[in-house]
Amino acid sequence: MFFTTKAEYGVRLLIELGRQPQDQPISLKAIADAENLPLAYLERIVALLKRADLVESTRGAHGGYQLARAAEDIVMDEVVLALEGSLAPMECFVDDRSDDGRVLCSHHDDSGRGCATKLLWTRVQVGVLRTLSQTTLAELVEFQSGKVPPAREPAPAPSPV
Amino acid sequence: MFFTTKAEYGVRLLIELGRQPQDQPISLKAIADAENLPLAYLERIVALLKRADLVESTRGAHGGYQLARAAEDIVMDEVVLALEGSLAPMECFVDDRSDDGRVLCSHHDDSGRGCATKLLWTRVQVGVLRTLSQTTLAELVEFQSGKVPPAREPAPAPSPV
DNA sequence: CTCTATCCCGACCGCGCTGGTAGGTTTAAG
DNA sequence: CTTAAACCTACCAGCGCGGTCGGGATAGAG
Numbered sequence: 001m002f003f004t005t006k007a008e009y010g011v012r013l014l015i016e017l018g019r020q021p022q023d024q025p026i027s028l029k030a031i032a033d034a035e036n037l038p039l040a041y042l043e044r045i046v047a048l049l050k051r052a053d054l055v056e057s058t059r060g061a062h063g064g065y066q067l068a069r070a071a072e073d074i075v076m077d078e079v080v081l082a083l084e085g086s087l088a089p090m091e092c093f094v095d096d097r098s099d100d101g102r103v104l105c106s107h108h109d110d111s112g113r114g115c116a117t118k119l120l121w122t123r124v125q126v127g128v129l130r131t132l133s134q135t136t137l138a139e140l141v142e143f144q145s146g147k148v149p150p151a152r153e154p155a156p157a158p159s160p161v
Numbered sequence: 162m163f164f165t166t167k168a169e170y171g172v173r174l175l176i177e178l179g180r181q182p183q184d185q186p187i188s189l190k191a192i193a194d195a196e197n198l199p200l201a202y203l204e205r206i207v208a209l210l211k212r213a214d215l216v217e218s219t220r221g222a223h224g225g226y227q228l229a230r231a232a233e234d235i236v237m238d239e240v241v242l243a244l245e246g247s248l249a250p251m252e253c254f255v256d257d258r259s260d261d262g263r264v265l266c267s268h269h270d271d272s273g274r275g276c277a278t279k280l281l282w283t284r285v286q287v288g289v290l291r292t293l294s295q296t297t298l299a300e301l302v303e304f305q306s307g308k309v310p311p312a313r314e315p316a317p318a319p320s321p322v
Numbered sequence: 323c324t325c326t327a328t329c330c331c332g333a334c335c336g337c338g339c340t341g342g343t344a345g346g347t348t349t350a351a352g
Numbered sequence: 353c354t355t356a357a358a359c360c361t362a363c364c365a366g367c368g369c370g371g372t373c374g375g376g377a378t379a380g381a382g
Contacts, residue, residue, distance in 0.1 A: 002163045002250040002285065004369065008278055015277045027328065041371055043330075060379025061327040076281060089163040116176045116305040117169055120237060123292050124163065131288035135281055144277040165340065188357060202342055204359075221350025222356040 002128075003084055009037055010045045010083040011076075011140070017055065018071040018141040025057070025064030045083065052082035071141055077132035087128060089121045163289075164245055170198055171206045171244040172237075172301070178216065179232040179302040186218070186225030206244065213243035232302055238293035248289060250282045 016031045028046060032039040046065060049055045056068045067074065081087055092115070177192045189207060193200040207226060210216045217229045228235065242248055253276070 001247070001252060002289075003282075005252060006369085008251055008253070011278050011281060025328095029328080038371060040373075044371095047330075057329060058379090059329050059377075061325095062380060063328050063378085065329090086162070090169055091162060091166065092169075116301060117172050119301060119304045120172060120293075120296055121164075123296060124289060127288045127292035128163075128285060131284050132281075135284060140277060140280060143280045167340085186357095190357080199342060201344080205342095208359080218358060219350090220348075220358045222354095223351060224349080224357050226358090 003080065006045055006048070007080050007083045009035075009042060010049060011079060012037070013042065013046060014049070014054070014067070014074065014079065014137055015140050015144055017065060017067050018074075018137050019145075020066070023066065025062075025066045027064040030064070048082050049079075052078065054079060054082060067137075071138035072136055074137040075133055076135045076137070076140075077129055079137070080132055087125065087132075089124045089128070090117070093121065093125070164241065167206055167209070168241050168244045170196075170203060171210060172240060173198070174203065174207060175210070175215070175228070175235065175240060175298055176301050176305055178226060178228050179235075179298050180306075181227070184227065186223075186227045188225040191225070209243050210240075213239065215240060215243060228298075232299040233297055235298040236294055237296045237298070237301075238290055240298070241293055248286065248293075250285045250289070251278070254282065254286070 012035050013031055016034060017026065020026050028042050029039060031037070032042050046055060046057075050057060050065075053068050054074060055065045057063065057065050077087075086093075173196050174192055177195060178187065181187050189203050190200060192198070193203050207216060207218075211218060211226075214229050215235060216226045218224065218226050238248075247254075
């Protein structure tokens with residue numbers, strides 16, 4: 001399991017917001033009902049999205065949430081990072097952003113050789129990051145609306161487990 | 162955190178086996194000492210690798226473990242799958258193999274629309290799988306030995322799903 | 323002014339899994 | 353027969369996930 005339900009629920013929430021007409025906030029309650037998710041839990045999740053400036057809130061009666069930008073400009077790496085807090089494939093990865101995802105393995109580096117698994121986990125992280133950064137919220141909204149995107153998969157996926 | 166220490170320790174174990182001369186088993190104790198890992202825990206991990214036919218064991222005194230094939234023929238997707246038990250990015254992914262990684266979201270599919278996040282998680286899974294399947298144990302052994310491989314990441318991934 | 327819908331926030335909690343330990347049994351070499 | 357190793361089962365503490373609860377703060381509606 002790479003991701004928790006935080007990511008799942010958070011992305012669903014964003015998709016729901018993306019389906020709404022612009023500039024009209026929708027309440028969390030409405031989303032919780034539509035997606036059949038626990039309201040109290042959603043509250044904590046949307047807080048993460050707000051802190052990352054992905055959604056905006058309007059307080060008071062008839063308040064709610066709306067996207068902070070156009071769905072086309074919301075890229076999923078930012079979303080998942082905001083929701084999960086980290087995209088490190090392994091414990092020993094300190095978080096990126098300042099640098100670019102460095103390793104500090106438990107047995108620091110014995111006898112001068114670098115950490116054996118560093119190469120592998122770094123590749124995985126780069127792969128995930130690239131995948132996420134190539135998907136926008138707008139795409140997901142379209143996908144859910146029934147328009148299946150034109151099956152873009154040029155390389156025949158060498159070994160689809 | 163995508164992966165647990167099972168994957169970390171298991172890969173390290175394989176690398177250690179890959180560094181040994183062929184056809185001569187090495188004891189878990191030796192590996193535990195070399196990598197500074199808890200022996201009892203390693204025992205459980207190596208059992209996973211054996212069940213997946215990635216290592217072979219020799220019992221009795223002077224017994225131990227060795228790779229079941231050449232390091233060049235051991236690909237990391239198989240390894241990580243054996244160690245982690247699944248490569249599903251999200252809870253709702255039933256495991257692949259029989260099919261190809263299908264989704265059965267908690268709110269099965271409401272009002273006929275497919276699961277909103279399916280597209281995203283599928284892309285991530287494909288990305289990870291491709292990354293793992295492009296790395297062999299032999300590469301990691303080389304990497305650890307100091308020879309940094311020539312930064313292969315061939316195609317800049319034209320438009321990976 | 324008050325009511326009510328909503329965002330907001332902190333505390334709490336059960337459960338499962340991870341990471342690790344302990345102790346014992348079987349196998350085979352010397 | 354002793355010893356080194358694989359092998360197996362049961363056990364355990366800690367922690368994070370998923371979820372709940374109760375109570376604010378805020379703003380529109382009557």
